[in-house]
Amino acid sequence: MNSINIINILGVYPPPLGGVSIHVKRLIHGLNKYRLIFLINYGSKVKGFEYIENIHSLPFYIFSLLWKRRRIIHVHSNSYVIFLLLLLFGIRHKIGVTLHNQRIARMKSSFKQFVFTSFFHRADFIILNSKKYSDILVQKYRLSENRLHVIPAFIPPMKSESCGLPKGVLEFRKKCNYLISANAFRLVVEDGLDLYGLDLLIDLIYDLRKDGINAGLLFCLPEIGNKKYYEELQKRIENYHLKEYVKIVSGIIQNAFEYWKISDVFIRPTTTDIEGISVKEALWVNTPAIASDICERPAGTLLFENRNYLDLKDKVLKIYKKDKYETIDFRENVPDVVNEILKIYNSL
Known part of the structure; x- marks a missing residue:
């Protein structure tokens, strides 16, 4: 780890239970074995873990990044609204995303595609679990391949x-x-x-x-x-x-x-x-x-x-x-x- 020693994962901890929330759950518990990495949970409130911070408003949390200490922000979302907020208020931080489905490339809204293009070019890393989809994103958004990482989402049950x-x-x-x-x-x-x-x-x-x-x-x-x-x-x-x-x-x-x-x-x-x-x-x-x-x-x-x-x-x-x-x-x-x-x- 370089000078940045704070890592915040933005995601939803189950419930509700789905492929993304299961991944987030197993990931945060797995990462915590190595170092204290915080999950900023904007889903149902979770108790009993010092490394899970429950928040009521994700937009307000992202806005607060303007004055927070420099950190790595790893978001698990396809939301153009979240991407736009991070572009506006996350400028001081290292930002990455895990894409859990392939809907982004198919969206027809020109404004949303503008946000996606801007965010992907700004992101320090993009994680997805399909080489084929990675190639599509590289071509569609003209991205540098070295910032895309093909890693499966599956983490074995605990x-x-x-x-x-x-x-x-x-x-x-x-x-x-x-x-x-x-x-x-x-x-x-x-x-x-x-x-x-x-x-x-x-x-x-x-x-x-x-x-x-x-x-x-x-x-x-x-x-x-x-x-x-x-x-x-x-x-x-x-x-x-x-x-x-x-x-x-x-x-x-x-x-x-x-x-x-x-x-x-x-x-x-x-x-x-x-x-x-x-x-x-x-x-x-x-x-x-x-x-x-x-x-x-x-x-x-x-x-x-x-x-x-x-x-x-x-x-x-x-x-x-x-x-x-x-x-x-x-x-x-x-x-x-x-x-x-x-x-x-x-x-x-």
């Missing part, structure tokens, strides 16, 4: 996260001979499509059961999100007579990987993604994983064509029949993400 499963979930597992699990941060309909593919999974359970397979779906959904769409899916479940075989778990879920562990297969049928931490969690606990082909997926993942239901069903049946699917030891190939990010801090 021992403290294991807390067992509810009785109702365990009973559901016993009822289904073939348990499929999946998740969504919240239900989202984007360009007329179910972003997380729950509609496909409901149809899948219906067809599998028609084919004589005692299949069930365990779907983790911390927040409902689009309530109108949720009600439509509930009607579909009812019309298919699947209420006993589709279990949607809502609320705070701190240990999603334990749900994947009791499953026969985990499915990630998203229409957009940059990594899908839950896919790696499933592989980490030795559960076969199937995912849409819309981004780079970890070795050992069985891919299906995005939104192609027949291809999805075919891949599910391959695993069910154990047909030409070989698992790999995923744990052998997991890099030390915390240490890689620490190296970036130390280089500034």
